Structure formats: structure tokens, C-alpha cells
Amino acid sequence: MLDTMFYRPQGLLDQLTTLHQALTRSLTGDGTPDAIRSVAAGSFPGINVGRTTKTLEVYAFAPGLDAASIDVTVERGVLKISGERRGSAPGGDLKVQTYAAERPMGRFTRALTLPDDADTAKVEATYRDGVLRVSVGLQEAAQPTRIAVR
DSSP states (O other): OHHHHTOOOOSHHHHHHHHHHHHHHHHHTTTSOOSSOSSOTTOSSEEEEEEOSSEEEEEEEOTTOOGGGEEEEEETTEEEEEEEEOOOOTTTTSOOOOSOOOSOOEEEEEEEEOOTTEEEEEEEEEEETTEEEEEEEEOGGGSOOOOOOO
């Protein structure tokens, strides 16, 4: 019992793993979302959201998908990205005993609440090189206007 209580990792990988676990526990508590993130860390697909003067840009990082398997919808001010990533064993139909499976598989859904100034009639989505780009236009009133000073 004392061996497990006072275990100190010896190898570099063990030390890094222990440090990573300690940081994760201290920053996110039990792994649930904190005040800034909308979902727990490690959710699939990972997303970046930004804004230009004319559009809201959403990038979802989902490599290995077919564009036809991705569904992008906007309903009542919520942008929803969903789809399915099918698993495949290396080597085709061979029976493979898996020791580690870190690649997410199966159905996924991510949802983002759009800001009030988003124009849901101006939504475009493209998928290229494993990155889904969704561009949502902003209403004309939300775009900055230059005021002439006299």
C-alpha cells in the first residue's frame, strides 16, 4: 500500500503524464466545462471562432471526413455542426486487437449560439483539407460605418 501512496514517476514520460493530469485537475476541476469553454476539453471536432467586420468565422477541425457526411444547420440563432466519423481497422477486414484507440469515431454534434447581429440568410460552408469553414454574414447595421467629421 505504501508503494502506491508514495509512487514517484521515474521516466520523463511518466513525469509529463503526471504533470498533465495535475494541471488538468487544477484548471478544469472534474473535466466539466469552465466559464469560458462551451464544452469539455477534448470534444470533437475542435473549433475556433472569430469575427471580421462583415462575417463571423467558425472553423471546425475534423480530418478524415467526407464532406457529404457533415451537416450544418442554423435554427433559431443556433449554428449546429453534426456528422459521423466511421471507424476503420488498419489492414481492411482483418481482425485486429486494439490496444489504443484515440481517434474519435461515431456521431458528433457541436452547437454555437450566434450573436444577435448574425444574418442567418448569409451562411456559407466549405470543407477542405480536414477543416470545415462556416462563414456567417453580419447584418448591415452591425457593420462599422465611417462618420464624416466637419
